[in-house]
């Protein structure tokens with residue numbers, strides 16, 4: 001087969017470089033995916049910026065992959081050539097550790113993560129363990145679905161962890177929040193959007209999606225809310241969100257990395273408020289979300305970049321210059 005192209009990170013803190021490589025041949029249990037779109041997730045920034053330890057290097061980032069099955073390895077059932085599939089962050093799990101055995105494969109002791117410990121989707125092609133890929137059907141645009149594969153799936157897990165309350169705060173109104181806001185509103189909840197102080201564009205964006213309130217992260221809406229999910233990687237948002245939630249309320253940290261959480265008075269946690277974190281996803285989370293999202297009519301606001309401009313997409317995300325999600329098109 002011909003060669004493929006990939007945007008490669010040789011070392012953290014360096015720009016990605018376009019490289020040409022032979023198209024990989026899928027091993028037993030794997031599929032080769034011809035990438036049609038790959039979302040840019042904040043986790044990719046944490047890898048590029050050296051905030052996540054021990055990536056495979058060099059690494060091709062990207063774990064919000066939508067593509068078509070281009071080759072099928074030995075022993076793979078359930079996929080056909082040309083079928084549209086999604087490849088998420090959870091690349092593989094061991095199946096044998098206590099967490100895997102208990103159905104908590106998101107906490108696996110020996111996991112593989114797409115675009116972090118195995119090459120991901122900032123490329124024309126990627127191989128993936130077929131057991132962790134999902135059929136996506138033919139409804140919807142590739143680029144608009146790509147952010148579902150992480151912002152959607154891990155956002156969904158965070159959302160579920162936030163409980164059943166009728167009021168939900170979202171801190172950091174980016175890719176995940178704009179998806180979960182749509183799901184929450186569809187489920188009859190009232191959404192409160194917290195953005196960077198003075199970010200009127202993001203606040204208007206949140207209101208345009210149906211948020212009943214939008215303000216800065218230090219502001220408090222007129223009523224205490226049942227739960228908050230924090231998607232921005234800013235530890236100071238934990239005490240801020242604790243101030244906003246009511247008695248018994250939950251604060252869920254949805255990101256893989258956060259700056260240090262400043263100390264705060266116990267009174268903010270008192271009255272059975274909870275602080276919790278979400279790690280990765282299970283395949284069950286993915287199946288649930290992929291069923292809910294089309295029903296909820298989730299539409300992603302995306303900014304498209306050619307693959308060669310991946311560095312620009314990463315900078316725009318880092319600097320908060322885009323609404324919704326950035327997506328690379330090979």
Ligand SMILES: [Zn+2]
Pocket residue numbers: 093094095096097098099100101105107108109110111
């Ligand atoms: Zn395991």
Ligand SMILES: [Zn+2]
Pocket residue numbers: 041042043044063089150151
């Ligand atoms: Zn992600």
